[in-house]
Amino acid sequence: xxxxxxxxxxxxxxxxxxxxxxxxxxxxxxxxxxxxxxxxxxxxxxxxxxxxxxxxxxxxxxxxxxxxxxxxxxxxxxxxxxxxxxxxxxxxxxxxxxxxxxxxxxxxxxxxxxxxxxxxxxxxxxxxxxxxxxxxxxxxxxxxxxxxxxxxxxxxxxxxxxxxxxxxxxxxxxxxxxxxxxxxxxxxxxxxxxxxxxxxxxxxxx
Numbered sequence: 252x253x254x255x256x257x258x259x260x261x262x263x264x265x266x267x268x269x270x271x272x273x274x275x276x277x278x279x280x281x282x283x284x285x286x287x288x289x290x291x292x293x294x295x296x297x298x299x300x301x302x303x304x305x306x307x308x309x310x311x312x313x314x315x316x317x318x319x320x321x322x323x324x325x326x327x328x329x330x331x332x333x334x335x336x337x338x339x340x341x342x343x344x345x346x347x348x349x350x351x352x353x354x355x356x357x358x359x360x361x362x363x364x365x366x367x368x369x370x371x372x373x374x375x376x377x378x379x380x381x382x383x384x385x386x387x388x389x390x391x392x393x394x395x396x397x398x399x400x401x402x403x404x405x406x407x408x409x410x411x412x413x414x415x416x417x418x419x420x421x422x423x424x425x426x427x428x429x430x431x432x433x434x435x436x437x438x439x440x441x442x443x444x445x446x447x448x449x450x451x452x453x454x455x456x457x
Contacts, residue, residue, distance in 0.1 A: 306341025329353030352383030
């Protein structure tokens with residue numbers, strides 16, 4: 252999916268759930284069954300796209316949303332996401348959920364993320380197991396992860412928004428040579444025990 256432009260998307264631009272460009276898991280499945288393996292996004296190249304003003308209606312949306320796939324696919328190939336511009340996002344720039352592995356996320360410019368939600372990041376992985384195929388998050392330019400929540404009086408408060416967020420046992424992941432600043436939750440956050448073989452090197456933050 253090269254050289255596309257999305258503006259003012261109601262949800263995500265490229266997605267494992269309904270969106271302008273969609274690959275959808277069967278409805279009602281929290282953890283996808285084997286039928287989902289036929290439509291789970293793999294071996295896609297999402298490159299040189301511009302996505303802006305995303306998630307105005309479905310606020311959980313973002314630039315690219317890779318939804319859950321069956322456990323049998325946890326060691327399967329992933330997707331290549333590179334040289335994209337993602338700006339003005341209600342939530343994540345790139346999100347990969349349960350059993351997602353084998354992804355390469357590199358040379359993306361992601362900013363003004365997490366504008367109406369918390370507990371995410373410019374790049375957010377939550378594989379929910381420690382066996383996923385290796386992921387590589389390299390050479391991305393990530394800044395202004397806001398993490399806004401709104402108090403009853405209407406005043407915003409910033410919390411829990413990260414540059415790169417490895418959540419829920421995400422393992423076998425290399426985070427290298429990224430440039431990250433103004434992320435209220437920290438430049439790189441790794442949480443929820445069991446994380447194995449997470450390599451961080453050469454990242455810069457301010």
